[in-house]
Amino acid sequence: MKSIQINIIFILMSAPISLWGQKPDNSIAVLDFKPVGIERKQAEKITERLRIQLNKTGAVQQMNRKWIYDVLRREGIKKIKCITPECTADLGNTLDVNYVVTGELIKEGDSTFTIDINMVHVQSRITKKSKRITVEGDLGDIVVELELLAWNMMWLKPPEILLAKQRLGRHDPDVVAMLKPRTREDALKRAMWFPGMGSIYRGNIVPGCAFMGLELTFIGLAIDSQRKFSDLKPGREDNLEKYRAATIADSIKKYVDILDRIDADMKNENKNLLTYSVSAVGIWALSMAHAYYAKQKKDEFAYFRPVRFTYDPFTKQASISWYFL
Template sequence: MNVIKILIYLYFFLFSITYGQSEITTVAVLDFEARGINALEAGTLTDRFTSELNNTNTMRLVERGMMADILEEQGFQQTGCTTDECAVEVGALLGVQKMISGAIGKIGSTYTIDLKMVSVQTGATEETKSVTYMGKVDGLITEMEILAWELMKLKPPQALVLKKRMGAEAYLSQQTKQKTKIGAMTRSLLIPGYGQFYSGNKKSAFFFMGTQVAFLGLALNSQSKFNSLQSDQDAALLSYNASVTQSDIETYATKIINLDSDLQSANDQLTLFSISAASTWVLNILHAYISGPDEDLASLPVYLAYNPVSRGFGLTWSITL
């Protein structure tokens, strides 16, 4: 027991030396007081808040387990420590600069969260945050994560804001749908540039969409010109066939020959633009695959599998249709 005690003090001593002299603030978080929710839920929410606080990288956090050990060694009961004075006292025992305490309450179906950051040195309240939340208790997790950033006067990450907006369940469901190269390729197969959008490559997406639209527009224009010429030629052909004098026949025959030349030209243009559009489309599919999202090897549809028939291992490839 003495060895443990020495080790704890040694850790505490080293912790103080290491971080005490730096500009980074040391912070400890007291278990949030549960008012209307059970202690287990309050403990879980405190854990999540502490974890997220650590993610802000703005302070050095005393691990909660370690904090409990130290307080226990000092004969201090954390339970019931809800006042600022108590928080300051605990902070002093831990040797931290700031203490965070709070309470999570429930009235009807509305939850309230009140957090407070107290300076151990002055005993003054430096920051307070309050949030009112309506909904399932699960949603409190996101609220706690956002509060961790806001308490440190930081802007919460976009992912957290999105998680709050979408709801945790929908957000997590979306996160599990990993983007794949095949997914990008399939989308580009459907609409040129769609796969690049899916991969987040907007410049390429606009390039392929724009090029495709341009070629299709030119092809349609050529087709329209072709149709117009075809219509003129049909009319000239009717007149030619109805003509019985040589002069009329020659006039309409010349017209038909000239229109035929224009028709060939319009058809060549149509073919050129169509092939260009098709080539761009194929390139867009290849590009979508090559520049598609990087995948974990585990998520690739290729498996090394034992084949009981051939009694050997082989690569199996599959694609979901």
């Protein structure tokens, strides 16, 4: 997915506007969540899923885990024991980021977990977002809640797939179908049914719609040529009968000219019919090849909003991003 950055100056609630593109101005560091009752490795993997989802929002530049802990080690910080926003902000200054996220993953029972998450604004040294959620289920359900939190922390609407996971459950057949890999073979089967369907199935919406539109156009033109060809037949038969019954030279010449024009029109329509039919078959073949060989664009159309809005009350900046396929 590509994005473009456009600068526009206007007033929104007496706040300056900045437009963030693919490389946002604000950076964020997510520290590994403290595990309570679960393994440290599990907490690290779950925290990484939050980092990945923050990247997908496009609203902040998320610093990767290796870089974060390499910097902290160079500064002599081996163990993090921050419990106050001020301490977390100091870590943010060390990392030279705008926001720092910390949290705890607490196992309350066999299938009950608590997520305690805080996002601190480094410059103001204030907790910008604080959330405590109780989750009934397993570690996979915790991941779903954290992925949703990533979007909520940026004041963005989560993708439909995440909302469906939360609403229906990760194992719901509809959700599983949405998550099922869209293979080349399945795309090819759909393209065989009708041009463009395979490309759309693989996420290539614009080419898919183009194939579909071209195919419908050529089929329509072919049907129209066939109709015109059929409409000329009765006139030819009628004038042929009159030609055969004619005895006067002028009448014979008249019907010969009429039949020549009709034959020329029929020949032209027959040629058009062949051209449009071959073109329709060609589009069908190209659509099948595109569905099979084109690179998949995962969920770009279905699950990403082309325009995104965020507002940061601390910097008093609203941001708008345009995303294009």
